[in-house]
Amino acid sequence: MSTMNARCGYAPWIAGSLLFSSFAFANLPPVIDSIADQLVLVGSAVEIVVIPRDPERVVPGLTISDMPNGATFFDNQNGTRTFKWVPSTSDVGSRLITFEAIDALDSNLRATVSITVTVNASSQPNQPGIINQAPRVEPLSDRTVQVGESVSFRVVPVDPEGVVPALSADSLPAGASFDDNRDGTRQFRWQPNDQQVGDSTISFTAFDESVPSLRSEETVKITVTPPLAVAPDNPDTPITPDDPVMEGAPFFVGLDDQFITLGDTLSLRVVAKDDDGSVPGLSIDRLPERASFKDNGDGTRTFRWQPYPIDLGDTDVRFSTIDANNSANRTFQTIRLNVVRDSNRVVNFPPVINGIRNPTIRVGDTLAQRVQPVDPDFTVPSLSALSIPPGSQLVDNGDGTRNLQWLTDAGDLGDTQASFRAVDSVDPSLSFESTITVSVVDPSTFARDGERLRDLADRRGFKIGYAAVLQASQLADSQLYRDIAAEEFNIVTPENSHKMGWIQPQRGVFKWEDADELANYAEQNGMSLHGHPLVWFSQLPAWVQLLDPSNAQAVMREHIRALVSRYRGRIAIWDVVNESFEDDGSYRNSIWHKGMGREYIRDAFVTARQEDPNAVLIYNDYDVAWKNPKSDAMYSMVEQEIAAGTPIDGVGFQMHLRDDFTEYDSVERNFERFANLGMDIYITEFDVAMFNGKNDELQADIFRRVMEICLRQPRCKALQSWGYTDRYSWRSNHEPLMLTDKYLPKPAYYEWQRVLRDF
């Protein structure tokens, strides 16, 4: 799992699409939706959509550091970016990549997420289903050679799967050789004679020996010129017979610090050279927000950036250049971009309206769509409606935002557009327009066949649940969201509102509103409430991140006491400790572990039990549902805690799965061993992200099999999914849940219904 930090004093975590009218005027820091660590095979692509969010809906800046060579970090033009990388053999190993979101209005407010990307060679076991891809030849640059001189270069084949491809040469000129260097590469050598003046094109083919049809070619043009009559010390003279072929690192030419005046766009051509004449690769590790680094198609790239007022001051960017023949040879250069304001010059950027998703609501529901204009100049734009549905109104929230309020009736059925205009408060000629489509549909659109999941579950004494978004009452479609949840589930977990960063922003200052709202909602709808989590390493408030570990115990106990006592008798199950282990089974070096060692686990359970003797107390973690070093470590921990008399009642298995999941037998046996310890079993955060293209049937099958395993295991008490509509999921790009983003049932929904009914 990724590590997440927010450098700020305010609540760092917000689920998708939330409204913050209760925080008028406070600028909250942005957050980045959490990102799982990635495992990727050489030659396969890893692709991550990085989604920064800002409570104020000001689109935050987004940067990446330690971007691997060859990776890209595309601007999706919707506030998100996509990190994409196809690692090669030389990238095998693990690396940390950090994404940072920067508040658009206050660059001191930032949040980072670091993930580990592990690249495995594909010969590793346990990685079935890998497509064998064609090998390729590392790019070669054309060259010129004089009669009498020689040319020599290495031809490097690479195979995405990490095997050494075979290599052949076509149309070798007379007298040329192509020798095996005994390291998987071959050396091309040629000393042309005066009969060979002119262009020769040679092609090199890399092919997979086991599947020779998998091949690709690289051609190089060698221009042979007649002997020159100039002195050999001319610096432009090409390689002479005495010059060794240089294999040194490439270097930048004329790359320097830059001044940029606000309002200007910097356009900087980045050029690197290599003594051996090959064209080196170019990359940048930290592309400033709104900057680009385009390939000019001639071996150079252009860095282009128009800074905003938020960028005033220094920004360092690091470029690297990589030897085309040996990726280990690289040179880094950091330049400083100093953005200054010219006081004689008026610069004014146009405002924007933050992206709004088209809402769908039922006839009879009230739409409450918040619209927020922002201006890069930090001024507050005015917002007006160009056209809004008849009967709706644009209500001023008093904080620069407005709400489109609309109580719909049967006459409103269908799609209606609403258009807004933000006008710059300084220069009224600068404006921005945004249009959304509001779909008002008949409530029967959302009808689901058969019985409701909660009724089926109630009959079996089983809990079926979901994680509720933060501040569900303020969603544009909150009535629909809350009604469907209440129809389908008999248990609910807050996705964020119990997290320490949210609920205790300052020591001893508790912000209960959102947790209270959910507790009330659960009670009104006869649902159990599952608290989550009391002790975790992530989503901590800044003051805890800065805490001296010697205070960790006191702080942890205060926090547990405050939450558990407040909801005594109202929260049935508590995730007391969340995610204590690293993947290798070692203890995570959290503030709690730093302060107390592994004893913090016992301490937390004991403290929770003192505050509520009747709540079910569980330990919760991810990637522990099947047997692996981490679940083994968790097993020993639970065993030891039981022996020590720690009041632990059960284990929560998160189960954030992907569509390539196959470990069912292992899950079954793993659940058994925990059940045999006397632990109750909860599947706490189930979802199935689709990474290999949309495949609802495959997803439904995973839903079905996990539900069956749970129902077969007498100690498995609940299956809770981490959200229920793809519209509001922490992994919504991968559509991991049982209803679509339009709240329509997917096959996964009907599989759960069927299994709960018939199994």
Ligand code: XIL
């Ligand atoms: C996630 C929430 O779903 C997101 O809204 C939030 O931005 C980050 O955290 N394991 C946990 C959950 O225990 O609390 C996490 O929830 C997902 C992983």
